[in-house]
Amino acid sequence: MAKNKRNIDLKVKQDELENTASRLFLSLGYEGTSMNRIARELGVAPNTLYWYYASKDELLVGVLNRQMSDTLARLPTIAEKPLKEKMAWALREFEQSRELVATVHARLEQSDVIREWHDQFHRFVETAVIHTLRADGVARERAATLATVGTFLVEGLLSHPHSPRQREAILQWFADSALPSQPPS
Amino acid sequence: MAKNKRNIDLKVKQDELENTASRLFLSLGYEGTSMNRIARELGVAPNTLYWYYASKDELLVGVLNRQMSDTLARLPTIAEKPLKEKMAWALREFEQSRELVATVHARLEQSDVIREWHDQFHRFVETAVIHTLRADGVARERAATLATVGTFLVEGLLSHPHSPRQREAILQWFADSALPSQPPS
DNA sequence: TTTGCTCTTGAATGACATACAAGAAACGTG
DNA sequence: CACGTTTCTTGTATGTCATTCAAGAGCAAA
Numbered sequence: 085m086a087k088n089k090r091n092i093d094l095k096v097k098q099d100e101l102e103n104t105a106s107r108l109f110l111s112l113g114y115e116g117t118s119m120n121r122i123a124r125e126l127g128v129a130p131n132t133l134y135w136y137y138a139s140k141d142e143l144l145v146g147v148l149n150r151q152m153s154d155t156l157a158r159l160p161t162i163a164e165k166p167l168k169e170k171m172a173w174a175l176r177e178f179e180q181s182r183e184l185v186a187t188v189h190a191r192l193e194q195s196d197v198i199r200e201w202h203d204q205f206h207r208f209v210e211t212a213v214i215h216t217l218r219a220d221g222v223a224r225e226r227a228a229t230l231a232t233v234g235t236f237l238v239e240g241l242l243s244h245p246h247s248p249r250q251r252e253a254i255l256q257w258f259a260d261s262a263l264p265s266q267p268p269s
Numbered sequence: 270m271a272k273n274k275r276n277i278d279l280k281v282k283q284d285e286l287e288n289t290a291s292r293l294f295l296s297l298g299y300e301g302t303s304m305n306r307i308a309r310e311l312g313v314a315p316n317t318l319y320w321y322y323a324s325k326d327e328l329l330v331g332v333l334n335r336q337m338s339d340t341l342a343r344l345p346t347i348a349e350k351p352l353k354e355k356m357a358w359a360l361r362e363f364e365q366s367r368e369l370v371a372t373v374h375a376r377l378e379q380s381d382v383i384r385e386w387h388d389q390f391h392r393f394v395e396t397a398v399i400h401t402l403r404a405d406g407v408a409r410e411r412a413a414t415l416a417t418v419g420t421f422l423v424e425g426l427l428s429h430p431h432s433p434r435q436r437e438a439i440l441q442w443f444a445d446s447a448l449p450s451q452p453p454s
Numbered sequence: 455t456t457t458g459c460t461c462t463t464g465a466a467t468g469a470c471a472t473a474c475a476a477g478a479a480a481c482g483t484g
Numbered sequence: 485c486a487c488g489t490t491t492c493t494t495g496t497a498t499g500t501c502a503t504t505c506a507a508g509a510g511c512a513a514a
Contacts, residue, residue: 097492113378118470129494131472136492140471183378189428190375193298193368206429229438236425237418243374244391246417253414261446282461303501314463316503321461325502 094136098146101126101136106147110180114144114187141195148188148201151181168259170216174238175251182242209235220263230262279321283331286311286321291332295365299329299372326380333373333386336366352419353444355401359423360436367427394420405448415447 104125108117119140123130137143155177162173178185191198213231214224222230237258241251289310293302304325308315322328340362347358363370376383398416399409407415422443426436 094491115375115379119472120470131474131495132493134472186371186375186377190300190371192371192428194300225438226442229435229442232425232431232435233422233439233442236429237421240417240421240424243377244421250414250417253410254418257411257414257418279460304503305501316464316505317462319503 098136101133101143102146102150105143106150109144109147109184113183139195139197141191141197144184144187145197145201148184148205152205166259167216167220167263168255171234171238171255171258172251175241178238178242185239185242206235217262222263234258234262283321286318286328287331287335290328291335294329294332294369298368304328324380324382326376326382329369329372330382330386333369333390336369337390351444352401352405352448353440356419356423356440356443357436360426363423363427370424370427391420402447407448419443419447 101122105117105122108122108125112121119133120130122143123133126132133143137146158177162170165173188198188202192202193199210228210231213234214227217227217230218224237254241254286307290302290307293307293310297306304318305315307328308318311317318328322331343362347355350358373383373387377387378384395413395416398419399412402412402415403409422439426439
């Protein structure tokens with residue numbers, strides 16, 4: 085009863101799988117989405133997924149990478165904006181994935197694949213943020229510290245409910261403390 | 270085959286359950302610890318646990334409350350220390366529970382009991398930190414923002430591996446930015 | 455002794471991630 | 485075109501998990 089073969093190639097099929105998985109992960113959460121459910125949605129047998137991904141965690145990594153590259157594509161949009169707006173943008177960017185962020189952190193200790201992805205992700209973000217800060221004239225050591233702090237603030241805001249006023253206050257305070265000589269945005 | 274009755278009362282038994290659960294949660298993680306395993310360790314049938322707790326999440330809440338009250342008992346120790354040391358203390362205090370912190374965040378959306386505990390926890394911490402800051406002469410609005418930021422930094426440090434130098438740098442930077450007029454500790 | 459409460463249990467249930475081996479379709483080579 | 489190999493898909497099974505249910509055992513009060 086196997087159907088399509090070489091006419092659709094691997095990448096295209098993975099795209100399809102990851103799109104569906106992504107949609108379900110975002111709406112039902114990672115734990116709330118069973119492999120069975122994803123397969124049903126796709127009209128395939130549950131174990132078919134295991135031909136493409138060794139585990140549910142690997143599928144999650146695929147979904148995360150897809151979202152990362154989407155976000156990266158939108159990055160140039162805010163390249164020239166001030167720090168505060170960059171952080172607000174990142175926050176908006178990851179807001180839909182809020183639940184997945186928590187899932188990644190929770191699975192760090194249980195899944196090597198997830199931990200590797202997470203570490204790589206942080207190295208990447210940290211490097212990028214440090215570059216930005218240094219371009220604004222921040223010293224190397226200080227830039228590294230600020231990059232970590234900025235990341236923690238974004239993650240904190242992502243995982244805790246808060247009002248727009250709180251968000252605004254936190255970002256403003258951070259921007260002021262990080263770049264005291266910067267003109268207001 | 271039922272054994273002990275009125276001679277040991279509810280609280281004592283719950284103490285025993287939570288002690289064992291706590292030890293296992295901390296060493297194997299929440300997901301890594303099955304109800305079966307906890308029961309085996311206690312020498313009881315798995316479903317016995319459900320007489321004391323409606324669900325695994327409620328057992329986790331019991332464990333969290335226990336740890337919280339332990340921590341609260343140690344709180345006076347650092348009441349008079351400067352901000353930076355208070356944060357370092359909190360960090361040390363929660364370090365063993367690192368994995369549980371991540372678990373709580375991941376289960377927020379799936380478990381009402383956990384969400385309620387989490388919200389209450391944050392309200393409590395926030396209130397306490399704001400009080401401390403206000404005693405140091407920080408204005409109300411600013412104190413609220415700083416309390417949230419401080420919390421996010423502690424949570425960030427808890428859930429991400431880092432060197433002692435990084436920790437020191439982050440805490441120092443935060444303390445300096447939060448209380449610019451404070452004498453060095 | 456009977457009734458009822460508190461606690462414990464054995465045995466199930468249904469969901470889940472995943473493993474295994476067999477089969478169908480397409481391909482590459484003769 | 486024939487045929488073995490590779491790529492994909494499936495039915496079926498496994499073991500683990502949280503949780504449920506109904507039946508008790510021990511104890512206390514009536």
